[in-house]
Amino acid sequence: MTGAAIEANGLGMAYGRRRGRALSDCSFRLPAGRICALVGPNGAGKSTLLALAAGLLRPTEGSVRVLGSTPAEARARIAYVAQDKPLYPQLTVADTLWAGAELNPATWDRAAADRVAGPLPQDAKVRTLSGGQRTRLALALALGKRPELMLLDEPMADLDPLVRHQLMGVLMAEAAEHGTTIVMSSHILTELEGACDYLLLVEGGRVRLGGESEDILAAHAVLTGQVRDLAPHTVVESRTTGRQLTALVRKEGPLDDTAWDVTEPSLEELLLAHLRSPEAPALLTPSARAREEVAAA
């Protein structure tokens, strides 16, 4: 079995006594080498989870281990790109990349950084760059560090579609060539579909769906047919038009394909159905279950 890139056990985070918990009793495991989509509604706890894994926040309950160590111990092996892409506004692009090389002398990969930063004007100050150009620079720093784990908080949100496509390609190639684990939070579900092989859906501060995307998809089905009882399957979402029923279900045994037209949902369909039905029970495939939870079961 491969090691875990991230393992959370009973992870909880409250920002203040009067505020609710951003994360609560959150347990999961992300095996190393995966490209993981981290999805969930606004305020679900995605950024909090990434900041805890990056060691920028300390959990108020439970624990998170990263690459087999505490986040602080693993810091040199992690690259974290925060949602607001903090960079030094007075530095030029060239100075910023130079600082990246100086701060990571053992691992700095200039070619990788240049592949991402390439089109940026080297002598432009960071404060004069557009939002998308800053994102490019932040991703160049992250990739140049040649990390084992990249934690990317909505990295593609302010990039134009062509650049998004190109940079996704660079990230995928990086992961394939070096076995880098990538966790990428995003609201753009269609873009995650072809790129990510692992899925974490966070809602209300805990993981609702976790595991290999293809296993999670295979555990569900879209059933279309005449209105009838869907038991024993767990209904995630259903709608009726006249006598016709369409339901996205979690399979609890063989499907009667004489009664139903059965198809596998797309990732986007599956995620939207779960987001619209927060009461649907959680599903973590075996690879996504935290070891402590498995031992306790």
Ligand SMILES: Nc1ncnc2c1ncn2[C@@H]1O[C@H](COP(=O)(O)OP(=O)(O)OP(=O)(O)O)[C@@H](O)[C@H]1O
């Ligand atoms: N620095 C902070 N201080 C206080 N509360 C915070 C802070 N950061 C986040 N929160 C709260 O924690 C909860 C989770 O926020 P978080 O930013 O982790 O969600 P998210 O899933 O990343 O959301 P989005 O998709 O909108 O970026 C929210 O209720 C938010 O108000």
